[in-house]
Structure formats: structure tokens, C-alpha cells
Amino acid sequence: MAVFGSGGRGVMLLGDLLIETAAACGLYGLLTRTYGPEVRGGESACFLRLGSRPFEMMPDALDLVVAFDWSNGEHFQQELQFKPNGWLIYEETVGDLPHWIPPEAVRCPVPWKRLADEIGFGARPNLVVFGALCRLLGLEDEPARAVMTARFGERDVELALRAFEHGAAWAQQAGKWGRRLPAVATDVRRWVLTGNEAIALGALQAGCGFFSGYPITPATDIMEALSRHLPERGGVLVQAEDELAAINMAIGASFAGKRAMTATSGPGFSLMAEGLGLALMAEVPLVVVDVQRVGPSTGIATKTEQADLWAAVASSHGDNPRVVLAPSSVRGCAELTVRAFDIAGAYRVPVVLLSDQFLGGRVEILDPIPLEGMDRCEQTADEHMEAGRRVHPSDPGGADAPTALSGRPGGDCVAESLEHDSSGRPDSSFRTHQFQARRRREKLQALAGEEGWIECCGDASASVALIAWGSTGGVVREAVRAAEAQGTKVKGIILHLLFPAQPEQLERILQGAEVLYVAELSSMAQFFYYLRAFYRLPSRVVSLARPGGIPYRAGELVEALTATGAAIRGAQHE
């Protein structure tokens, strides 16, 4: 379903209440929010999918559309595809329906404004609507009340409950309502999390002891979540003066022995490129999160894209082998954040965690994630520092060299941004640079050799393969299932370790595939060319690349896998 209206109407609150109530009723669900850059008064919409299995994307068409007003509806026109017999519920006094509402949509005008006025809630009918929708969807009252109490507090909940009950009573009496969702009996208290919250959770679980960041949409809520929870766990958080400071503060804290992280989006990541090079050269462990948004420049700060891939793999200057991880689900956001800290510490490298607005901003109902690694707050300093100057192991794969300041007597360690010899002293000789540049590259070989980073779904023997990364990976999982239901066998592949590349592993997985479709939200087909650069691919590789703004729908990918669709879309890059 979709709910939309002008900003400030309480659309987002309604979405939150619905998904929290659905979770309490034992349903799975996914909530995405779309809004303009305005804080208030712009367009806003939320999309909600509820059911008896987890979801990773919105359906191709909607069962239900709820409209508070039409003032900004045209902004979402492309996203508002009705199912045949889909319902349109709207405020009855708002006048003529816009031309783009399909004629077959079942129209349900509702007197929300009047209902809200009756209880003195005129300006914001959203809680009345909440009551009515709960009745319509078959969401139980008790969980809904608990959700509202948690949201508004004991003191303020009375008024909210009155609005809720007024709406519910109206729906009850209106009669024709009633589309019960199949609840799933469960004793498990499911989690309701955004991707950004999951990253914060992963950081806390991994023992992050320091976070510095600069506010930027759509990454800010990682810092907001940590501002709430990091200090109470003994950590330190700083809102830096800019992203240059943010990454360097994190580097300083990491050198001093804490697990350190920063988070940003594209424009901030560009500023951090400089510090990334420092962390690489000085071999300081660090986790840098980039929640991608539409670029370049300020672009569309509130919408998703996957076009920071090249920047993540190659930004900064010189040869700079770093690690790039890419979660493809909310669960993955938490799990890969924990992995990112472990890898950063073990290999003494900065790890870039590439998320995006679609992952970071969406709310998922998910089963609890088993996360290990609580209370690992003190990182590598004492493990890795020995008395005396630091010495890099001559074994290039070794990851146990002292790296950090321990404050131990006799220690004499200078982190160095200049090329330096094994003892950490500046050295501009050809020989040293040869050795060190190779060592920095080769130390990641052990990671590149690891299994399990490439996820497969669908039919392993299919001759058609579909590959993606990041949030598009979730769409691939759904598309493969949808294609199967239509009788088309597809091998779905999702990469989670983007650098170092794993050409051998992918080649093995691609065996038997005659054509490889590459899905990504990047106009320049960054993933397609990345694959061509680092991997051995089948002779026929077709790019489905398109710019971001709206994530793929499964139907869009399934259609593209048919010959005609591919011919049209793949023309640009093949």
C-alpha cells in the first residue's frame, strides 16, 4: 500500500505506526519513505508492504492507496501503479480525482476531515486514518494501543487513542471494510529496524568506541542513533566541523586504540577521500560508511542510487588497496558492520561500507539477527603494539604488525603518511616503495581468498544469470523468485565484497551461465565496467543499468530478462 499527502500531514508517522503494529501482530513488512528535500510542506509518501514472509522491495503494483490530498500526488505518479481492483481511499472533500488515477481503481471516499473535526483533531487526521486502516487490514487493537503508548508516552496517549478509536469505529460501521492479513503465529519478538539503525547496532555490537561524523542526508540517523547509545557504552561521539575533520578524528582515535567509525554520504565521502589515503598509508584501522544518494553534487539527497561504487573502490590518490563491503539487506547492514570492524582491525585497513538510501532509510520487520562480538571495545592497540618501533612483517599477508599507540613504556611508534620503511621511518627509495606498495596490496589476498562473500539464489544450473550488489541485491532475490514463478529459471548472484575482487570465486559460480545480466542504479554502468575490469565473465554480458531515484521493482528486472526487454535496455552497454 501507499500513503501520501503534503509534508506535515503526518504521513510518515502513520507509516511508522502501521509497521510497528504489524510487527506486534506477527507480520513481516517493509516500509519505505519518499519525500522531497523540504523539511515541511513538500511532498511525502510512504510505501508499506505487509505479509507472512520478509520483503525486500515494494511490489510492482499496489493493493491500496491512501491519499490525504492531491496537492503533490503527481510526484509519485510513477510509483503509484494500482493492481486491478486496487483500492483508492481518499479524503472525500478534496475535489476531483486527478486524471492519472486509473479508472478501474475502486474508489472509497472517506470523511476523515469531518471525523477528525468531531474530536478536535482537524489539522491532522492521520490517527483517525490509522484507526480505520487497522480495522481494514485486520490489525488488532491491543498491539496498536501498545505501539501508540510507546510512541506518545502514557501522558499524551489518551488523545491519540481517542482519534484511533474514532477512526476504527467509523470503519467498523462503514461495513464494507475488511481484508484480513494472514498473521504469523510467533513467540519471537521481531525487530523493526532501518538499515541505518542496523549499522549503528552493528557498530555497538562490534565494540565501536569512537564515532565522528558530519550531518548529511541520508546518513545522519546513524550518528543520531549512536549519540543516544554510544556514550552509555563508554564510547565517545563527536559532531565534527566537516567530513575532513570527521575522518581524521576517527583516525586519531583508532591510532589511540579504539574501534573507530565515521558515516557519510557521497559529497562527504568525497571530502573523506584525503583521509582514506592517510589511513591506508599509515595502516590505521577504520570503518567508513557511505550511505549513497543520487549524485553528483547535492543531487537528490533523499533518494537512492548506486553510483559511488567507483569512488568507494578507487577514491583517494595513488595506489590505495582498501576493503569495500556492500550489504544488500537491513540484516546485512548489521552483520557487515561487525565484519567491517573485524577486517579493519585484522588487516589494518580502512573498510568502506557502501550502503544506500533505499537500505538506510527503509524500515524492515525482521527476525532477530544473531550478532556476536559484544564488549570488544578495546581494539588493536595492546594486541598489536610491541615495545620498540613498529615493524611490518616481511610476510606480506601478515596482519599482526603493531600499528597503534599503546602508551606502553619503551614504545616508539610514529604513524607516517610519508612512504616509510619497515620501522616506520620516512624512506623515499625506489626499493622501499616497491616493497611497501606490493605489501599493502598483497596483504588483502587472504581476504580475497575467503569463501562466502558471493550470495547465490535461484537455479544454480540456469543459463541466465542476474548479478547485482547493494540494495539491488534484494530486488534480485525477489526477481529470481518472480521469474521462477513465471517458468523462467535464473541464477541470481549478489556480491558483498566489492574490493578486493574475487574473480576465481565468481567464475566458479558463473559456470554454465551463457548470459549475464547486470542490474544497478548507475547511469554510467559503474558495476558493469567494474565487473569487466576485475572478473572473467561469460561472453555475453548485458547491462540493465539505469539512474537511481526509484529502486528497481522485481517486475522491471524480470521483464528485462526477456529477449525484447534486454535488447532495448542493453543497447547502451554490452
Add this chain to the structure above:
Amino acid sequence: MNKRIVSARQAKDYLSTLKPIWCPGCGDFGVLNALTMAFARLALKPEQYVIVSGIGCSSRMPGYLQGYGFHGIHGRALPVATGLKLVRSDLDVIVTIGDGDAYGIGGNHFLHAARRNVDVTCVVMDNRIYAMTKGQLSPTTPLGDVTATTQGGSVEPPLRPLLLALAAGATFVARACSWEPKRLATLLAQGIRHRGFAVIEVLSPCVTFRPEDRTLRERVVWHDREPTHDLLEAMQAALEGDGLTLGLFYQVGRPVFCGESEVHREVPMPKSPRRGLDAVLAALGESAAQD
């Protein structure tokens, strides 16, 4: 008693085995010596301090001193030092940078480190020129001076670093010179002992690209008054003598920066509404408690 004297660290014991790359006669030698004297005077152990620097001649300092150091990138020494100090408040963090680091590329960080009152000692070796890159304009180059990049004479008025430090909120503000290392050492020791952001601007002439700055020796005057708590008075004093007055102008006590941490919270944490991440963490906490 004798034994104690024998085991006491002398200034020279703080030098590393690396030989400085500075030009003979560089002011930075004086600053290096003064730092070792200050350390000896404070009887610091090398593991008790960290030297953090940026890029430039002055920023070579960490390599020439015993103990822990961080030779970072141009302009970013203060953020690195901030992160470091926040998680290791037990260590003395000394930032050794140049005028480019402090007032040019890193100017924004200088402002905010002062505003926050980060508890580090910021030693700015001001040679009024970009020396490592061979003689380009610096934010403190005097108006009209010819440099490699202002061959018709600079058209930019120089910055007044101490006014900047005072206005931004530094709590210890001094100016010294490299050719009087003993007096510099006294100020450095005071700065290291000061709790809060201590700025010590050191006139440290570049003999290669600004040989004319040797004459600064004849123009400086020591300001021997007690440091004031009064901002305007301090600004006035820092401006005296064409900005070449030396001494400690200003020292006040103000809470030092701890970041968002348990050290001091202005507002108690609001009660958890038990939604989203709060609910998850509460559930994890409960299950951990059961284990």
C-alpha cells in the same frame, strides 16, 4: 639521591636517532630543543605524550622526538589530535604544525579546536612562508612581499593568528620565538600543563626562503605582564609592537572538550521509548542478562 639525578632524563634524551632534514639555521631546531627542555623540566616519560603533526618542515617534528607520534597530512593534525585525546585523555597531546597547517588548509579545524577547548597544546611554527614547497605565499606572509606565487608582491593582508585564537575560544594564548629556546621551553611547559586548548605561536624564521626574517630578532619585545583573563585586554596586548610582542597574553580555565561521552552529560538521557533500535538493544540487554 645521587641515583635519582643519574636516572633523570636530560633534554637530549628525548631526541630520537633520526637526523633532522631542516636547513642549517632553521628556526625549527630551536623549537625541537625547546620541546626537549620542556619535557625534561616536566619530567615526562616518552610514553606519556604524543606528538601529532601535519605536513611541512615543522611537521617533521614527531620523527625527531622519542615516543609516540603521528605524522599525518596537511592541515589535519588538529582533528587527529582531537580524536586521540578524546579516547586517551591520560596522555599529553602536543600538536606541532606550521602556519599553513594551522591557518591555511587547516584553518577551520583550528577554529573549532579552539572553540571546543580541546585539551591539546598547539605549537604553530610560523615562518610566514610555505618553505617545504620552496617559498610560496602563506596566510601570514606580510602584505607586499614577493614569494614564488606572488612575484609582483602579495596583495593579501596577513592573518593575525592570536586574535583568531582568542576570538575562537582558545584558553591559553602565547607568542614566542625559536631563537630563545629557554623562554620558549617555559611557555611550552606551561602550555602542556594548561588544561584546555593552548596556542603557542612561535616565530620560527625560514633562513632559506625568508632570510630577511632574521631581523625579527631586533624587533621583538617580551611582554612580561601576567596573563590576563580579559579577552579584549589580551587582544590589545597581542596587537602591540606590530604583532611582534612575545609572551603569554591570556589564560583562563574553561571545561575541556570530552565529546559526547559519559564524562559530562548536560542533559540526562531520555527514557527509552522502546522502539526501533532502542527496543532491539533492550531485548539484547535482557537476553545477555539472562545468560
